[in-house]
Amino acid sequence: MTSEEQKKSENRPRPTTDEFRAFVARGWAPRSGGRPARAEVAEYAAQRRAVVSAQFPGERLVVPAGGLKVRSNDCDYVFRPHSAFAHLSGLGSDREPDAVLVLEPKAGPGGAGHEAVLYFRPLAGRDTEEFFGDARYGEFWVGARPTIEDVEAELGITARHIDELRDALAKDAGVTRLRVLREADPQVTALVDEVRHESGGSAIDGDRSDTAADATATSETGAAAVADEEQKSPDDELATFLSTLRMVKDAWEVEQMRSAIEGTQRGFEAVIGDLPEAVRRGRGERWVEGVFGLHARHHGNGVGYDSICASGDHANTLHWIKNTGEVREGDLLLLDAGVEVDSLYTADVTRTLPVSGTFTDAQREIYDAVFAAQEAGIAAARPGNRFSDIHDAAIRVIAEHLHKWGLLPEGVDVEGTLDKEHGQYHRRWMVHGTSHHLGIDVHDCALATREDYMDAELKPGMILTVEPGLYFKADDELAPERFRGNGVRIEDDVLITEDGNVNLSASMPRTSGEVEAWIREVQSR
Secondary structure, eight states: OOOHHHHHTOOOOOOOOHHHHHHHTSOOOOOOSOSOOOOTHHHHHHHHHHHHHHHSTTOEEEEEOOOOOEEETTEEOOOOOOHHHHHHHOOOTTOOTTOEEEEEEOOSTTOOOEEEEEEEOOOOOTTSHHHHHOTTTOHHHHOOOOOHHHHHHHHSSEEEEGGGHHHHHHTTTTTSOEEEOGGGOHHHHHHHHHHHHHTTSTTTSOOOHHHHHHHHTSOHHHHHHHHHHHHSOHHHHHHHHHHHHTSBOOHHHHHHHHHHHHHHHHHHHHHHHTHHHHHHHSOHHHHHHHHHHHHHHHHSSEESSOOEEEEGGGGGSTTOOOOOSOOOTTOEEEEEEOEEOTTSOBOOEEEEEETTSSOOHHHHHHHHHHHHHHHHHHHHOOTTSBHHHHHHHHHHHHHHHHHHTTOSOTTOOHHHHHOTTTOOGGGGTOOSOSOOBOSSSSSTTTTSOTTTTTTOBOOTTBEEEEOOEEEEOTTOTTSOTTTTTEEEEOBEEEEEETTEEEETTTTSOOSHHHHHHHHHHHHTO
């Protein structure tokens, strides 16, 4: 759909004569290439959909990809499908704007599963105006899209034209509960709400009378929990489930993550090799960002998030993405970056590099403390432990070092600062958490409940970051002068296994001595 901004700024001349239309429609060679092969991800996506189907029997589930977004005037951002859509359909990269995946309940007693139907805008014929005249969707302007038959061959699901979506949603809407991933596409959400309204709304909220009755018979804590659950709409429940579903990765997802990390290492080594140039040229953070982005774009879809290329005191701004500063000899460069592969799975790795190739004594002291904290966090990333155990293990080491350096208030020891009700002084120098889920989003599974995230037991197949840090701002008068202006973070991507974990990014050196040797080796190539 053309945006209002685009309509206002549409100044391109377009040929409109009948003679031109007839002329442009003829003289094209037959399309070649045949049908695409079945995608490797198709089997895994079908298994994911089966889990969703079992959770919501007999209900119609609507998962949009989302639409194109205007960058300025008549120019769109590069399209990225919603993560839940990509996870359940298997489509990544920039596919397919405006598409909607519908899990259509099959007829049968007790719920007989769902049929996956992808509604999308297929390739238009060369005899249509869209072919040559539509700057947003036309083949002349943005390239050929797949046909319905192409999608069915590639993904192993039913495909239909997007124009059929409304009738499909309205079918039996009064008796079939309809859920939509509301955040994915406002226009599709509005369409679903319209269909619900027209059906009388009887299938929107369902019958919650039994839940309300149960609430009166529970304890105060139980009643509160039921009340919280009552407040969650059917659409919210779908969004939470689809987010939580991504916590445990299947074998295909793990391989995608390995590829993303492999590309990330290449990007880091390209940056290391070009550090002297970043110093020489000025505005070196932008140079670092560009070098990494070049390799990210070449290896995969691009960067998985805006790269943090923070030199010197900028490393103490946790989400420094302006990347406008100088890279100077003697600085530490904190590079937090990850390659996103075409399937949209992204790495998230941080290394803190001495620009001159060697840590100063003070920088090494900070770095080694952070490394010790990371080692403790990685050791806690084991099945049976809780997600929060990773942070607890790492932050204890951070607190021990701060206490040893005399930075905690007088009379406060390690246990005192770790007191979550009356302590937490150490957070002045490490305010962030130590870990998060990682996968198709850099902060994956973000809609999961606290019970399913922070308080959850670690299980094989989960991929988490472990990323402690210490940050001493240049104007922090409570920090030792030798530490001021230095920030250090070390971050790796860890796969939980049956008997422990695997550090997927372990091939990128981590100890202070190994990092120095890495820089020497890369720059000597």
